[in-house]
Every structure is written in structure tokens, then in C-alpha cells.
Amino acid sequence: MPALPRPVGRPRDPALDVAILAAALELLGEGGMETCALDAVARRAGVGKATIYRRWPSKDDLVRDAFGSTAPELLPAEDQGSLVGDAVGVLAALAAALRAPRARAWRRTVPALGPDSPLLPGLPTGPVGDWTGAVDGVVARAEQRGEVGPGTFPPLALRAACAVLVERWLTGQDLDEATETALLTELQSVLLRPHLRG
Amino acid sequence: MPALPRPVGRPRDPALDVAILAAALELLGEGGMETCALDAVARRAGVGKATIYRRWPSKDDLVRDAFGSTAPELLPAEDQGSLVGDAVGVLAALAAALRAPRARAWRRTVPALGPDSPLLPGLPTGPVGDWTGAVDGVVARAEQRGEVGPGTFPPLALRAACAVLVERWLTGQDLDEATETALLTELQSVLLRPHLRG
Incomplete structure (x- = not known):
């Protein structure tokens, strides 16, 4: 060489x-x-x-x-004014990121690496950006605006909504626009709303 | 040859x-x-x-x-007597299946295949057995015993709990026994219980 x-x-x-x-x-x-x-x-x-x-x-x-250098930011830069608004922003950004070349590249490269692969250190552990951080940001904003009391909205509810999208992507289920809209509505109603009552 | x-x-x-x-x-x-x-x-x-x-x-x-021929059955064979009991059975079986050699083999083989790979047809789309079917089975049993009204418990709540485990596995987060127990308890309380009230 x-x-x-x-x-x-x-x-x-x-x-x-x-x-x-x-x-x-x-x-x-x-x-x-x-x-x-x-x-x-x-x-x-x-x-x-x-x-x-x-x-x-x-x-x-x-x-x-x-x-x-191509990891997308999933938390909407603008506060959407409500926990559900910010959460839908994160979920829509996540769905878009899962359709992007970066996620396709991750899927064909990273899971196949063994634990001792010299390529592994420095690679992202997940197919898209930092969705756990985005979830925490959504909850922190809601607490700051007094929409939910400190520690009363469980981040796991929104993390689970993200996980549903990641699982669909992993198992090769495409998410066209109509399906995505319906799924985001169902995720809100089943996972998020129950923790916003009262 | x-x-x-x-x-x-x-x-x-x-x-x-x-x-x-x-x-x-x-x-x-x-x-x-x-x-x-x-x-x-x-x-x-x-x-x-x-x-x-x-x-x-x-x-x-x-x-x-x-x-x-090695896909595990995730729905407990014995009815556990309650939706939460059956759900925890599915989640525990799923967590165990994700630790098994079959899931490790899937991870290193299937995501890396292209859409035109001749190996792809006949391979499972997910890392473990049929967790969507197991979720439907849990809800059907609960409806049969009258624990929940027909169509009132959303399968998505339990599918999301499963997705959290799959996502953890995909991103290489190990699940030791204590972490698994704590996570299963949190999944019950955040995702399942809100739909069992009233």
C-alpha cells in the first residue's frame, strides 16, 4: 500500500x-x-x-x-406547547429517521458485528439518534411548564411508544403515511393520555 | 462437488x-x-x-x-388466571428468548440481508417467536374470563411492553435478573394497569 x-x-x-x-x-x-x-x-x-x-x-x-456526524436531533427545537405535541414531534422525527439511509446502513452493518469487532467502538448502539434523551427532554419541558408534576409522567410510557416504531422497523414493516398517522394517534391514546388525566 | x-x-x-x-x-x-x-x-x-x-x-x-424449528412459544401454556399474570408470563418468556442462541443468531444474520437475498424467504422477520400472537392470546383469555370487556383492553399496550424488551436487546443492553424484575414491574404499572382500572 x-x-x-x-x-x-x-x-x-x-x-x-x-x-x-x-x-x-x-x-x-x-x-x-x-x-x-x-x-x-x-x-x-x-x-x-x-x-x-x-x-x-x-x-x-x-x-x-x-x-x-449524521445522527438526527429527535426533540423538536421549538417547544410544541404540550407534552403530547412534543411527543408526537419526537415520534414523527423517529419514524422519519428510521426511513433514512442512516438507519438502513445501521441495520445492515451494526447488528452483524461481534462483541470484539474493532469497528464496534464508536458506532452508535441504536439505528437512529438519541431517542432516550429526546424522551427525557419532552418530559422535562412538560414539568417546566407545569403541565405535569415533577416525576408524575413516566418517561417509560413515551420510550415504549418509540420502541413500537423501532420494533416495526426492525421486523421490516413499512410505515406509509396513513399507517404512521393512525399508529401515532393510537400510541398517544393508549400510552400517553392515561398518564395525563387528572 | x-x-x-x-x-x-x-x-x-x-x-x-x-x-x-x-x-x-x-x-x-x-x-x-x-x-x-x-x-x-x-x-x-x-x-x-x-x-x-x-x-x-x-x-x-x-x-x-x-x-x-426452534421458535419458542411465548404464551404460557397454562392460563395464569389474570391478564397481568399472563402478560408477565409472555414478557418473561420473551426476555428469556432474547437471551437464547436463536436471537443471537438472528441478530448477526437477518438484519444484514438485503431485500433480494435468496436466504431471506422463510426466515423469521423477528428475533424471537410470535409475540404479536402471544399478545392477542393474552387479551383473548382475559376477555373470555370476563376480566376485561370485549375490545376494551388495547393489545398495543402489551405490544409496547414487548417492544421495550426488543429495543433493549437490539441496542445491546443486557438484562440481568434484578433489572428484568424491576423492568417487568414498571412495564406492568405504566403500560398495563392504566387499562385495567374501573
């Missing part, structure tokens, strides 16, 4: 970074680590291989960064 | 079948399809390769059968 230039601190063109990381995720989603060869990433992103090596010293580094 | 004998209807020694299927699941759990070579299965099960070929014409057939 030829000696490679060391990566230099900040990449020079952020748009190239985005294109390379997106190409890596797409290829991982199509066939896992095997399909995500650096040649293929370079072709898909329309760059030379050297452009990739200047940024990431190895494929493992590129893959880790592709997952790490 | 030498001509192989065709499989003959019923296998001759069921104990050998069990040993071969268990060896295949173990190896899949250790490293997916690559690790589950027929040589390795034969060694692990303590049989000759011909013994395997007499039963399954190809590795894909063996792998499908390993998943299909």
Missing part, C-alpha cells in the same frame, strides 16, 4: 464531506461493509480516493464518522 | 437433528453465515457432514430450519 498523506485538521470543503459521508451511508445500506469499499465511495461521491484519505485515515474511521 | 444423496423424508434420529440445529444457531450467533460453514456445524454437532446433507440439501435450508 502506498504511503498515505495524514489527514489535516479541518476538511477544506464541507460540501465534499457531506457528499462522501452520504455516499458511505448509502453503500452501507445497500450491502454493509463489503459494499462500502473506498473505491465505490469515491465513485458515488464523485471525488478521488485521495480526497477521502485526506479526511479519514481508514474505512473504519469513515464509517464511524458517517454514523456519528 | 460430489453428488449428494437426496434428503430422505423423516430424519432417523431426532436427537441428531436437535444437535445439528443447535450447532448451526450457535455458529450463526458467533459470526453469521460465514462462520456457519457445514464443516464447522458437523464438528460442533459431533456428526459427519454426510449426516447433515442427508437431512438438509443446502446450508440455506439448514439455516432456515434452525430458525423455524
Whole structure:
């Protein structure tokens, strides 16, 4: 293997970074680590291989960064004014994230890794962003606005709603728009509303 | 490749079948399809390769059968006398199934397959047995004994409890005995009890 230039601190063109990381995720989603060869990433992103090596010293580094730098924020940036409003925002963001290339890439790459895989450290443990943190944020906002008393709304109720979406995705059940709307309504009524009475 | 004998209807020694299927699941759990070579299965099960070929014409057939014939029954065979009793039975069976070699094998094999993989048809869509069917069974029993009115207990509440366990497993969070007991208690109180009031 030829000696490679060391990566230099900040990449020079952020748009190239985005294109390379997106190409890596797409290829991982199509066939896992095997399909995500650096040649293929370079072709898909329309760059030379050297452009990739200047940024990431190895494929493992590129893959880790592709997952790490594309994790979506699931909590709506704007407070939606109610626990249910914020919760539906998180659930809709989660459903969208589960349809995105990053989740497809995760599905074909991460579960198949053994506990001793050198790729594993630094990879996300879940297919999408930090939904546990988003759930805690929803409950904290509701407590701050006095909608629920401190500690009275169980985060597990909303975590369970998220888990239903993750489970559907894992078992390959597509979520078209109409099904998603119906499911989000049912999740609200069955899991969230009972804890908002009184 | 030498001509192989065709499989003959019923296998001759069921104990050998069990040993071969268990060896295949173990190896899949250790490293997916690559690790589950027929040589390795034969060694692990303590049989000759011909013994395997007499039963399954190809590795894909063996792998499908390993998943299909070892799916656990999640609904307790004995009616536990209450919806919560039956539900806890399903959740405990699900937690145990997620710790078993079959779930580990599924995790390292199935999510990584592409939609066009020839192995995919005939493989289970989920890591364990039929938990949706088990949930429906719990609710049907409760309705039959008059504990809940027809259609008043939402199966989604119990499906969500199952999904929490599946999500924990997927993201690699171990469930030791004490954590499992605490989680099952919380799932009951947050997800099931609100629908049993009145």
C-alpha cells in the first residue's frame, strides 16, 4: 500500500464531506461493509480516493464518522406547547429517521458485528439518534411548564411508544403515511393520555 | 462437488437433528453465515457432514430450519388466571428468548440481508417467536374470563411492553435478573394497569 498523506485538521470543503459521508451511508445500506469499499465511495461521491484519505485515515474511521456526524436531533427545537405535541414531534422525527439511509446502513452493518469487532467502538448502539434523551427532554419541558408534576409522567410510557416504531422497523414493516398517522394517534391514546388525566 | 444423496423424508434420529440445529444457531450467533460453514456445524454437532446433507440439501435450508424449528412459544401454556399474570408470563418468556442462541443468531444474520437475498424467504422477520400472537392470546383469555370487556383492553399496550424488551436487546443492553424484575414491574404499572382500572 502506498504511503498515505495524514489527514489535516479541518476538511477544506464541507460540501465534499457531506457528499462522501452520504455516499458511505448509502453503500452501507445497500450491502454493509463489503459494499462500502473506498473505491465505490469515491465513485458515488464523485471525488478521488485521495480526497477521502485526506479526511479519514481508514474505512473504519469513515464509517464511524458517517454514523456519528449524521445522527438526527429527535426533540423538536421549538417547544410544541404540550407534552403530547412534543411527543408526537419526537415520534414523527423517529419514524422519519428510521426511513433514512442512516438507519438502513445501521441495520445492515451494526447488528452483524461481534462483541470484539474493532469497528464496534464508536458506532452508535441504536439505528437512529438519541431517542432516550429526546424522551427525557419532552418530559422535562412538560414539568417546566407545569403541565405535569415533577416525576408524575413516566418517561417509560413515551420510550415504549418509540420502541413500537423501532420494533416495526426492525421486523421490516413499512410505515406509509396513513399507517404512521393512525399508529401515532393510537400510541398517544393508549400510552400517553392515561398518564395525563387528572 | 460430489453428488449428494437426496434428503430422505423423516430424519432417523431426532436427537441428531436437535444437535445439528443447535450447532448451526450457535455458529450463526458467533459470526453469521460465514462462520456457519457445514464443516464447522458437523464438528460442533459431533456428526459427519454426510449426516447433515442427508437431512438438509443446502446450508440455506439448514439455516432456515434452525430458525423455524426452534421458535419458542411465548404464551404460557397454562392460563395464569389474570391478564397481568399472563402478560408477565409472555414478557418473561420473551426476555428469556432474547437471551437464547436463536436471537443471537438472528441478530448477526437477518438484519444484514438485503431485500433480494435468496436466504431471506422463510426466515423469521423477528428475533424471537410470535409475540404479536402471544399478545392477542393474552387479551383473548382475559376477555373470555370476563376480566376485561370485549375490545376494551388495547393489545398495543402489551405490544409496547414487548417492544421495550426488543429495543433493549437490539441496542445491546443486557438484562440481568434484578433489572428484568424491576423492568417487568414498571412495564406492568405504566403500560398495563392504566387499562385495567374501573
